[in-house]
Amino acid sequence: LRPLYNGIGTIKTGKMVGSKWATLKATYNVIESYHSQSGVHWGNDCGADIQGEDAAALWTQYLE
Secondary structure (H helix, E strand, C coil): CHHHCCCCCCCCCHHHHHHHHHHHHHHHHHHHHHHCCCCCCCECCCECCCCCHHHHHHHHHHHC
């Protein structure tokens, strides 16, 4: 890995990369689950783009 190290920050360990990947994967899975529901909005530019009280209530309900 030494040839790939650019001298900025610390050299990443396998455990560090695995932890980051697990977090990204979990976030992706939550977004895909939300996106696949009927009646919800998701745009790749603005995400859920939650505007208004009804949309905020629906999002809060989903998070619970």
